[in-house]
Amino acid sequence: MALCPGDPKAASGAKGLVQSPATPELISCLDNPGGLPTLQFMAELDPASPVPLYHQLAEKLLAGIRSGDYPSGGRLPSEPELSRRYRIGRPTVRQATDVLVRRRMVERRRGSGTFVIEPPERVDLLSLAGTLASFERGGVDAQVEPLGPPVREVVPVDVENPLSGREALRFLRLSRVDSVPVLLEEIYLDPRFFPGIQSSDLSGRSLSQWIEERYQMRPSSADQNFRVAEVGDRFASDLQLPARSSILMVKRTVHFEGAQNAIHALLYCRTERLVFSQTLEGQSHE
Numbered sequence: 001m002a003l004c005p006g007d008p009k010a011a012s013g014a015k016g017l018v019q020s021p022a023t024p025e026l027i028s029c030l031d032n033p034g035g036l037p038t039l040q041f042m043a044e045l046d047p048a049s050p051v052p053l054y055h056q057l058a059e060k061l062l063a064g065i066r067s068g069d070y071p072s073g074g075r076l077p078s079e080p081e082l083s084r085r086y087r088i089g090r091p092t093v094r095q096a097t098d099v100l101v102r103r104r105m106v107e108r109r110r111g112s113g114t115f116v117i118e119p120p121e122r123v124d125l126l127s128l129a130g131t132l133a134s135f136e137r138g139g140v141d142a143q144v145e146p147l148g149p150p151v152r153e154v155v156p157v158d159v160e161n162p163l164s165g166r167e168a169l170r171f172l173r174l175s176r177v178d179s180v181p182v183l184l185e186e187i188y189l190d191p192r193f194f195p196g197i198q199s200s201d202l203s204g205r206s207l208s209q210w211i212e213e214r215y216q217m218r219p220s221s222a223d224q225n226f227r228v229a230e231v232g233d234r235f236a237s238d239l240q241l242p243a244r245s246s247i248l249m250v251k252r253t254v255h256f257e258g259a260q261n262a263i264h265a266l267l268y269c270r271t272e273r274l275v276f277s278q279t280l281e282g283q284s285h286e
Contacts (some may be wrong), residue, residue, distance in 0.1 A: 012022045047087050053088055054095035061096065065105055067117055076106060076114045077283075140177060140274070145170040147238065149197050155188055160225070160251050161263035163188050169197060173207075174238055182273050185267040193217070193259045217256045224252045236266055 045056045064070045077085065081272065082093045098116050100106040106114050150169040158164045168188040175183040188208070194215065202210065212218050229249040236243040250267040 057096035058099040144175045184268040188264045193262045222254045
């Protein structure tokens with residue numbers, strides 16, 4: 001274990017501290033100006049593991065971020081420091097930090113290094129809680145508003161939409177966080193199950209909660225698929241994005257007891273502002 005000047009244990013002769021022959025390469029104070037890392041982060045990587053070395057290092061750095069060893073706003077050790085500490089090449093270190101950059105845990109600043117950033121807010125939007133409830137549970141202050149009332153129209157042909165080719169009630173809903181559009185929902189409802197919805201004011205209301213109160217219906221399950229898609233001219237202006245921008249698109253079909261395929265929705269999610277997550281529950285073996 002290395003001791004920095006000024007450490008009380010160094011001044012007292014570091015009684016009780018004996019360096020083992022198996023101790024990894026000593027870490028100098030210059031390599032770790034914020035203090036010595038815990039043994040968890042000093043442990044060497046395992047070249048014999050099927051997990052690539054860069055991924056092992058990325059997980060160690062991520063653990064350090066989550067534990068507070070590398071706090072938000074702080075700088076990660078430099079590539080040369082990490083290369084010496086873990087006895088790997090700098091390209092491998094760069095691959096590891098690339099992983100964290102893609103996860104939005106760190107950012108590179110030219111001429112300064114790699115810094116830990118505040119993680120983006122998370123919204124468990126892809127569960128059955130409903131949009132407004134999901135924002136509230138995630139502690140995100142969002143403004144959700146419909147872009148006009150539901151309109152009865154024939155649904156365009158789409159093999160993934162169970163209402164395809166039939167008349168349905170369609171409406172758009174836009175969610176903003178800090179006045180920035182983050183989510184656009186294109187929602188189709190089967191009119192057989194939701195009579196009178198066209199004359200209802202859905203502004204600022206949870207659609208799931210409103211359906212439960214009005215029709216005594218609660219979602220029982222849903223089918224979802226995910227893809228990266230290009231946002232067309234039709235929605236680009238609503239989302240304040242250039243046309244043909246890449247965006248996360250979710251197609252969701254919601255089922256109710258006695259009302260299968262009652263709602264089909266297309267969700268266009270801007271992921272640079274929020275992390276859209278999904279809660280998965282384990283199956284019971286009872």
